[in-house]
Amino acid sequence: MGNRPSFIPINNLVLDNEIYPRSATDHKRVRIFAENLRDGFVFDPIHVQAHPEEAGKYRILDGAHRWQAYKDVGVKEVPATIIKLDGDDPLLYAARQAIGPRQLNEEECRDTARRAFQKNPRLTSMEIRKAIGRSRQTVDRYISDLRASIRMDLDLKIFRMVRLGVPQQRISKRLGILQSGVSDYLSEMLIWANPINSDLKRGFSVP
Numbered sequence: 001m002g003n004r005p006s007f008i009p010i011n012n013l014v015l016d017n018e019i020y021p022r023s024a025t026d027h028k029r030v031r032i033f034a035e036n037l038r039d040g041f042v043f044d045p046i047h048v049q050a051h052p053e054e055a056g057k058y059r060i061l062d063g064a065h066r067w068q069a070y071k072d073v074g075v076k077e078v079p080a081t082i083i084k085l086d087g088d089d090p091l092l093y094a095a096r097q098a099i100g101p102r103q104l105n106e107e108e109c110r111d112t113a114r115r116a117f118q119k120n121p122r123l124t125s126m127e128i129r130k131a132i133g134r135s136r137q138t139v140d141r142y143i144s145d146l147r148a149s150i151r152m153d154l155d156l157k158i159f160r161m162v163r164l165g166v167p168q169q170r171i172s173k174r175l176g177i178l179q180s181g182v183s184d185y186l187s188e189m190l191i192w193a194n195p196i197n198s199d200l201k202r203g204f205s206v207p
Helices: 027-038 064-073 090-097 106-119 125-132 136-163 168-175 179-201
Strands: 004-009 046-050 058-062 077-082
Touching: 027 064, 046 064, 058 064, 058 090, 064 077, 090 106, 090 125, 106 125, 106 136, 125 136, 136 168, 136 179, 168 179
Parallel strands: 046 077
Antiparallel strands: 004 077, 046 058
């Protein structure tokens, strides 16, 4: 990750709600920061990332309240550190920076975990846990329904492709999962079918 202090025009900074872990701006905190600036207080540089879609713009990763305070007092250029995430999720990076007297509350942690997982289902509970400061069990609870939905969708895709005679190696490549994972899914599908077949033999209807 980069660590290059710069002075960036304030109009080139963007607060992107897609990577902002807080539900709202704390206006009282912004006022305090603005008063500190007027009294000559110097803040640490805010953390920003080069905007992936807008040339010359930067998304705020940490320091949204300081940025708003700079705007309120009329500062034209803001001290900032440009961060190179190198594949790290920007939302989770921003969540990790939300420390100090105003950490993420329960709802913000839950929302951040769900948004991060929806964007990248390959994230593990441990990776999310480290970012939001909650236990792995809590993260599992946050995203259990999302994980189940993804698992069901994957099950259906594998089942349909197998019924079409697609080899496991091609299924693995098409879905981006290990071939051993395909085999595991298929073995579980056979287990799921057993109780259904048993029920049918005993006279239960398909519904």
